[in-house]
Amino acid sequence: MMKLQGIEAEAFRGFRDAQHMPLDADAVLVTGGNGVGKTSLVDAIMWALTGTLPHLTKWRRRQNEEVVVNRYREGDIARVELELLDGDGPVLVRRTGNSFATSLLLSRNGSRTTGEEAEIELAKLLGSRSPARLAESLEQWGVLRQDELRGVLNATPAELHSRLRELLGLAVLDDFESAATALHKGRKDAAAGARMRVNASRQEIKRLESDVAALAASIRDESWIASAHQAITHAADRHRQLIQLEIPATAGELDALRALLVDLRGAYDDLRRIQTERSALLAQLARLGDRPITELNPEERHAARLARAEVAASALRQAQDSLAAARRELDQQAALASAAIPLLSDICPVCRQPINHSDVERRLQEAIAPGVREPMAAAQKRVEDVQLANAALERELAAEQSADEAALAALNERKAIDQRLAELRDALSDRSYPTIRLVAVDGPAVGEERITAQLDALRELGQAVRSYLLVAEESKQGPALATGEQQLTEERTKVRFAAEELERLARLEGEAELLARAVREAGVTVTQESLTAVNPKFADVYQRLAPHPTFTVLGLDHEVYRNRGRTLPRLEDPLYQVSVNPGAVCSVGQLNVVALSYFLALALLAGERSLPFVVLDDPLQSLDDANVLGFADFCRHLQSERQILVTTHDYRFGGLLERKLTPRRPGRSTLILDFASWDRSGPVVRWHRRERNGQLEVLADQ
Amino acid sequence: MTDVGLPPGTLSIAQEILSGAGFEFTDIPNWQGIDVLIAEDEFSLAAIYSAKNVAGVEEAIPELQISLANWAAERGLVEKQWDLYVVALVADQLASDEDVTKAETMTSDLRLVRKIIRAGVGPDAGSIRSALAPLLPLEDQRVQTVEPLTRLEERLPEFGVDADVARSAIAAFKQTRKIEWPVPNDEAPGD
Numbered sequence: 080m081m082k083l084q085g086i087e088a089e090a091f092r093g094f095r096d097a098q099h100m101p102l103d104a105d106a107v108l109v110t111g112g113n114g115v116g117k118t119s120l121v122d123a124i125m126w127a128l129t130g131t132l133p134h135l136t137k138w139r140r141r142q143n144e145e146v147v148v149n150r151y152r153e154g155d156i157a158r159v160e161l162e163l164l165d166g167d168g169p170v171l172v173r174r175t176g177n178s179f180a181t182s183l184l185l186s187r188n189g190s191r192t193t194g195e196e197a198e199i200e201l202a203k204l205l206g207s208r209s210p211a212r213l214a215e216s217l218e219q220w221g222v223l224r225q226d227e228l229r230g231v232l233n234a235t236p237a238e239l240h241s242r243l244r245e246l247l248g249l250a251v252l253d254d255f256e257s258a259a260t261a262l263h264k265g266r267k268d269a270a271a272g273a274r275m276r277v278n279a280s281r282q283e284i285k286r287l288e289s290d291v292a293a294l295a296a297s298i299r300d301e302s303w304i305a306s307a308h309q310a311i312t313h314a315a316d317r318h319r320q321l322i323q324l325e326i327p328a329t330a331g332e333l334d335a336l337r338a339l340l341v342d343l344r345g346a347y348d349d350l351r352r353i354q355t356e357r358s359a360l361l362a363q364l365a366r367l368g369d370r371p372i373t374e375l376n377p378e379e380r381h382a383a384r385l386a387r388a389e390v391a392a393s394a395l396r397q398a399q400d401s402l403a404a405a406r407r408e409l410d411q412q413a414a415l416a417s418a419a420i421p422l423l424s425d426i427c428p429v430c431r432q433p434i435n436h437s438d439v440e441r442r443l444q445e446a447i448a449p450g451v452r453e454p455m456a457a458a459q460k461r462v463e464d465v466q467l468a469n470a471a472l473e474r475e476l477a478a479e480q481s482a483d484e485a486a487l488a489a490l491n492e493r494k495a496i497d498q499r500l501a502e503l504r505d506a507l508s509d510r511s512y513p514t515i516r517l518v519a520v521d522g523p524a525v526g527e528e529r530i531t532a533q534l535d536a537l538r539e540l541g542q543a544v545r546s547y548l549l550v551a552e553e554s555k556q557g558p559a560l561a562t563g564e565q566q567l568t569e570e571r572t573k574v575r576f577a578a579e580e581l582e583r584l585a586r587l588e589g590e591a592e593l594l595a596r597a598v599r600e601a602g603v604t605v606t607q608e609s610l611t612a613v614n615p616k617f618a619d620v621y622q623r624l625a626p627h628p629t630f631t632v633l634g635l636d637h638e639v640y641r642n643r644g645r646t647l648p649r650l651e652d653p654l655y656q657v658s659v660n661p662g663a664v665c666s667v668g669q670l671n672v673v674a675l676s677y678f679l680a681l682a683l684l685a686g687e688r689s690l691p692f693v694v695l696d697d698p699l700q701s702l703d704d705a706n707v708l709g710f711a712d713f714c715r716h717l718q719s720e721r722q723i724l725v726t727t728h729d730y731r732f733g734g735l736l737e738r739k740l741t742p743r744r745p746g747r748s749t750l751i752l753d754f755a756s757w758d759r760s761g762p763v764v765r766w767h768r769r770e771r772n773g774q775l776e777v778l779a780d781q
Numbered sequence: 782m783t784d785v786g787l788p789p790g791t792l793s794i795a796q797e798i799l800s801g802a803g804f805e806f807t808d809i810p811n812w813q814g815i816d817v818l819i820a821e822d823e824f825s826l827a828a829i830y831s832a833k834n835v836a837g838v839e840e841a842i843p844e845l846q847i848s849l850a851n852w853a854a855e856r857g858l859v860e861k862q863w864d865l866y867v868v869a870l871v872a873d874q875l876a877s878d879e880d881v882t883k884a885e886t887m888t889s890d891l892r893l894v895r896k897i898i899r900a901g902v903g904p905d906a907g908s909i910r911s912a913l914a915p916l917l918p919l920e921d922q923r924v925q926t927v928e929p930l931t932r933l934e935e936r937l938p939e940f941g942v943d944a945d946v947a948r949s950a951i952a953a954f955k956q957t958r959k960i961e962w963p964v965p966n967d968e969a970p971g972d
Contacts, residue, residue, distance in 0.1 A: 249929050255954050262960045594950060594960075597940035598933070605932045623914045625897075628881045628888075654874040654901060683919065705889050709915065715824060716919045738863050743823035 081204065081691040082722045083107075084162040084169065086123055090152035091159050093119035094761040101766065103164070104750035106718040106740040109726040110733035111754030116762030117726040118225065120752075121696045124724075125222055127161040127174045128201065129214040130181040134224060147178045151759055165204065172201060205690055215245070220681035221690040225697035225726075229674045232662060236645035240610075240637065243646055246685055247609050252602045256595070263595040266588040273581040280574035287567040294560040307547040311336075314543045318536035321529070322346075324515040333551055334564060335514075336544055342512035343541040347534060349510070350517070354530045357503050360496045367489045367496075377483045384476040391469040398461040405455030412451055416443035603639045610637045610646065613684055620680040623716075624709045626672035629654070630664060633676055648677065668701040675710065683720065692722040699732050707732055711739040718749075742771040791870065791902075792818045794909050795829050802917045809852050817845065820916075826853055827866040827916055828894075834873040835880040838898060842867060842887055850893040865894040870912050874901040930955065 082103065089097035093116040100120070109117050122132055126147065135146040148157045156175050163170040171186040185197035192200055198210040207213035218227075219242055234242065244250055312326055324342075327335040420440050427434050507530070510517040517533055614634040621633035630650035636658075638645045650665070650673070651658045661673045675698055682693050699707055711732070717723055718740060727733050733751075740749045748770040756763045796806060796818055804820040804827075818829040828849050832838045845867050853865055875881045884898045899912035910917070930951050937947035950960045 247929075252929050252933060254958065255930060255933065255951070255960075258954055258958065258960045259950070590946070594937075594942055594946065597937050597942045601933055601936040601940050604936055605929055608932070609929065619911070619914060619920070622911055625915075628885050629875060654876060703889070704891055705895075708891065708895055712915055716917075720919050735863065738860075741860070743860075 080722075081163055081165040081170075083124070083692055083724070084164045086120070086127070086162065087158075087160045088119070088123045088761075089158045090149045090155045091119070091126070091147065091157035092116075092122050092149060093757065094123070095149045095151045096760045097158075098761050098764065100752055100764055101750060101768075102162075102724065104748040104768065105722060105742070106714070106749045107722075107724040107752065108733060108736050108740060108749065109724065109752045109754060110730060111726075111728065111762075113728055115754040115757040116764075117728070117754050118696055119762070120754075121222060121224065121694055121724075121726065123159045124161065124694060125217060126157075126181075127159040127172050128205070128217060129210070130174060130176065130183065130198075131214065133218075134226065135178075143179075145178050147176070149761075163204075170204065206685075216685070216690055220246070220678060220685055221692070222694040223675075223678050223696060223698060225700065228671055228698065228700060232648060232670065232674050232677065236638075236647050237643065239635075239648070240644035240646035242681075243610055243613070243635070244606065244644065246681060247613065249606055249609055252598075252605060256598050256602055259591070259595040259598040263588070263591040266584065266591040270581065270584040270588040273577060273584045277574060277577045277581050280570055280577055284567065284570050284574060287563055287570055291560060291563040291567055294563055304547070304550055307543070307550050311540070311543040311547055314536075314540045318533075318540065321518050321533045321536045322515055322540065323518065324540070333548065333561065336548055336551075339514045340541060340544045340548060342514045343537050343544060346510065346512055346515060346517060347537040347541060350507075350530060350534055350537065353503055353506060354527075354534065357500065357527070357530070360500055360503075364493060364496050364500075367493045377487060380479065380483055384479060387472060388476060391465070391472045395462070395465040395469055398458065398465045402455065402458035402462050405451070405458045409451040409455055413444060416440065416446075419443070603644075606644065607637055607639065610635065613680075616684055617676065617680045620683070620713075621673070621676040623713050624672050624676055624706065626669040626706050626709070627665065630657075630659065630661075633661075633673065648673070666701075668703055668706060671698070671700055671702060672706050672710070679713070679717065690721075692724065693717065694724045696726050697728055698725065699727055699729055707735065711735050715739050737769070741769045745771050747771060791831050791904050791909065792816070792829060794904075794906050795870065795913060796820070798906065798910050798913060799827075799829075799916065804916075809848060819849075822916075824861075825864040825866055825916060826858060826861050827868055829868045829870065829913070831870045832872070835871060835875065835883045835898070835900065838869040838871060839883055839887065842869070842896060846892075846894045846896070866916065867894050867896050868913060868916065869896070869898045870902040870909065871898060871900040872902060 084103045085099060085101045087097060087099040088094040109120060111117050122135075126132055132147060139146060145153070148155060156177055158173070158175045161172040161174075163172065168188055171184075173184040173186070175182050183193060183197045183201070185192045185201055187200075187204075202208070202210045202213040205213055205216075207216055224230075244253075308326075315322075315324055315326055324339065327339070417440065420436055420443075423434055423436060423439060425434055425436075426432070507517070508519040510519075617633050617635060622631065625631065627650065629652045632651040632653055634649045634651060636647045636649045638647070648661050649658045650661045661670060665673060675695075679693070682689065699710065702710065714723060714725060714736065725736060727736070737749070737751055742748055748768055750766060750768050752764055752766045754762045754764055799818075799820045800806070802822070804822045807819050807821065809817075809819055809828075816831075820827045820829060826849070828845055830838070830841060830845060832841065846865075849865055849867065853861060873880075875884055880900070884900065887896045888898055890896060897915055902908050902912045934947050934951045938944045953959065953961050
């Protein structure tokens, strides 16, 4: 736990010259008469830690009057050095300045910080979140000034409530409530913005609808436009048996008429394509004739052709055999003649004439010819005749086969045409488009007429619609109407999205509103519970001092009205269950004890925000002896919890406290600073220390 | 030891409480029939006396304070001469003005010993501890409360907020000091 170790003041308040005083004890008792500088010491502690002395402001006669710097050091700056000690070692707080500006130097663990950084570090060392919080803590439960003794009771109920909330860390609920409120506000604004956008869009839609209606009306009023529209109606009536369609009732609905024209054109093109294909198919069918398939019998005819070809082939083989036999006979006789030639001598035995062998052979060959050559020639002729006949037959059969194949192909082609025609009939029987429907066409003969009639009707209707659109769009209002319709469509889309967004944001707003309201209400409950829980602590401190014979219980009443909290001190007589405002029933002395109880209870309650010391500047105002004794006993217990510094102008009480605070165990000490007198240089201070060393009390003088 | 005013065992409870605070106990001989609890610690010497009403205290106090002071003197307890106490635990409340006056008179009489008179003391440890408070060390006065946001989170469902929502909102606040629950969607497609 951090403790005060010493202080040195110079040119500060009652200290003209530099003066160092030790504070390194569990209890520091400061005694002295009036005006000897005790309060200057308390101020020096406050000023060193906060740089301000707000209680002096009221004494200023002029705005620029100096109240901090010693009056005999005018023009100088005041200096206070406060020595502290915590678990990490010594801490030196050195503040210099005057009523209007100060400078802080903080030395700790060999490092030095100055200015704002030093202020923040100092606040953290003493358990506060900020220098401002440290100043509040010191004023509210750190340093009790004699002129502010009953300040705790003089605080307004709202101030007391706020002080307790801060003390108990309940201020975070305010921060959370603010955050919840900010969330709600943000979402409320977002929803309001979306609501405005939706309303603006709806207004715009109304305006556009009005504009478009006016434009459409102006278009209808033009007689030539009306006439064109009537032409559509008449054409539709005339062809009602062929084509069914709805004519938009409002002439201004150009988009609908444009869609109708698209369908009429589409239907015409489709029907025209069907008609063309259908006519071609019927013509092709007519060319193919109407020969039944049963007369064709292609397999039987093919077998007959094969039989005739076999007969011709057989005749050819016979003729070729005869020719081969004749050739063999001729070859045999020629061979005989050739074999006889070598038998002849070269000289005829008769005439002795030389014999010509070649001539003899030729003549022998010629001698054979008539009997053999004639049959062979006949055979040769027969072969050639058969071959000629066979070639003719082959051509005949090929022609016949080709004719059969052509007939079969035509038959298949007709089947395909019939199938396609059937498909086209189906297509014609149910032909619908988004805005029109063609009445069904049945049968090829009637169908052609109906198709032609439907084509004519589509053409006529299309021309009527197109004519209307042309005159409507070419009219001076046409583009404006189209633009208006386009804008209307866009605006309707926009409002739909905007409405969806509004719904989402409204839901989020509702959730945030519920949260904000619940946080307010639950926050009140949590605050009440927390504040009520501290009542016994106030009662405990008060009961130790017990200044009143019948109002023996001290507590706090907490109220919340319109989300504003109030806390009021209360004394209670438990026997009669009477609760009173302390100020209404207590004497001045009793009231001072009540105030002391509050202050000390706050100091002990502070928890994480507690200060390591309590400074009580002359708290014994108007206290009777019994209360003084009670308070002295309390201080004895208090010094075990906090380092205490008590000043008093009452030497009797000073003596009592010295005895009460004298250490009864080793390791503890009490320091008595005796402010004996004061001169222009400052207080004349003597001090001595009481310590317990073993079983012996040691009195150590300055 | 016999209790005079409070039920039997009252002084035993007081002894237990004081013992827990470091007091030790002794008997003073020749007290002529007054049953008291003598307790002593490093600071003080106290006689704890139980009575039915203020009249009983008034009757016993003269003998008690003299005996206690003499006994302390005999033992040479100079350093405690300002720390002698008679604590009277009175069962009845100070119902009459006469009782109030008597109690005030006795309390204001600082001769010999300091008199602490506590009326309306019940036979329970809490009541007796409160009566003995001036003799006891300060207890840890810090309020051991649940952290306020945690308590708020527990309470919000009672006010219609979904528990998950409460948890998310407080978790977000603890991190950023803002509440961003649930995370808003992107801008609407129509914007």
